[in-house]
Amino acid sequence: NPTIASRMTLLGTQRRNSRLVQTYQSLDAPLPLVGERYALGYVDANKQQQFEYFRIDKLTHSIQTFEDDKGTFQVRVIEMETQNALSLDLQGVKSPSRTQISPAVEVLKTQVSDSGKYYGVRPIKKELKQGAVEINVDTIFEKLIPTSTVSTALADDWASGKPLWIPTAPRRVVYAGSAYVSDGNVYFDTGVLPTSVELTGWVDDGSGSLKNSNGEILQIDYAKGVIYGVKNQQIGRIYATPAVKYQNYAYSATSPIKETNQSTEFALLLRPMPARGSVGVSYRAGGQWYELTGYSDNSLHDETGEVRGEITTSGSLKISLPVLPDVGSGLLVSWSPDGFYKTLGDKMAGSVIAPQPMSSAVRLPEIPVPRLKPSTLRLSWHDGTPRTAQDSNGSITGACGGYVHYGEGRFYPTNLNAAVLDWTAEQYIAQSERKSVEVKANGTRMTLSAGAKVAKGSLKISLPIGIRVEEVEKLSESISSGVSSSVATVSTTPSAPRKKFYAFTASTI
Known part of the structure; x- marks a missing residue:
């Protein structure tokens, strides 16, 4: 007013x-x-x-x-x-x-009246209960006079600068709904990178506003992932780059302002290389300090959203101030080096983060017993498209590969792109029996009897075998169909005529 x-x-x-x-x-x-x-x-x-x-x-x-x-x-x-x-x-x-x-x-x-830039403390008028969505206070106004000024000491806070936005995932759908919003807010499933929000008919200016050609403006909170005050709008799919903001200025530099170099244009070389969106610039003009904020597109903006500079890929900083800085002050630059933040592919923060194929082992709980029943394993996940896979004769087939150890209760998926994996399987609940049995050898074939019917996928066999190497140069054991084997040298006795002992562990697949 x-x-x-x-x-x-x-x-x-x-x-x-x-x-x-x-x-x-x-x-x-x-x-x-x-x-x-x-x-x-x-x-x-x-x-x-x-x-x-x-x-x-x-x-x-x-x-x-x-x-x-x-x-x-x-x-x-x-x-x-x-x-x-x-x-x-x-x-x-x-x-x-x-x-x-x-x-x-x-x-x-x-003077500013009733501005959101001012904050006050008021007592609540009614008792708050768990789950309440409204708060009643005696007034929403506060005095703007010196008696209401409070000085607070801040500890462990950053001296200057703005938070760095770090992309956390590739550009994707953050709101998949399609609805007519008469009056309300639209919530994303994550925080998003400024300037990355894409909604049909609207433009993200990177400073907290979505604007359309009719001059309408929607306010957006990037950190919380919320569009506020949506009225009478058809909202479809919204795309954006998931991101978080983090403040960690580790480097700073000062360029003194003298009568000989006072100007609105400056160029500086930053070393080490700055991470995208991490550069902050402070300058003084007319006795008051101003700040320029770095965006993830390597541009610098003032508080009104005007572009005031850029950071090149070589680390050069170009600044165009709106006013001459004060002689005797300094141009203060702060930034985080790009080595602080890397993607999974060891790329610079702000680069596209490609999903990385991941191979992992998954083990069933020990209760009731960690033994899988064949042909019961089912995997499902979502990487933008619903995906499924299942086991078949010891292998995992479908949208990913891998193999299964039924007796151990483990499966090993490969080429699986999933942040969350849902899986189901059946287990044997009976306790396993362990017994020693006689093995009859007939040439390359061995025969044994378990003495009872064996549940499919539950058999494990362990047996030592001694072989004269001069008689058999290459070991080729043919164990009955449906059994896999592995070979490991246990010991060698030099006094024996080139005799080696092998331990075999086999489990059905």
């Missing part, structure tokens, strides 16, 4: 649709700051007070000399680029005056 008159006086005619406001003030008056909001107040033809608001986007100033009937005098002339264009012509004074005057259009200061 407009308050008191500022130290500035409107100079010359300010044209409709122009984004430039020109004023003058005394040399000792403090300069206005980029980001501040002012109002141009005037009385219209109906004797009603009207206001034209503007926000300073850029400003330049110079000391100029003027002359009147008393001689020459100097004032500071300020040219301010505004964020929004003027809606009508406004007439300022034709020439500066060394004395105070009352122009038809005044430059007024403003």
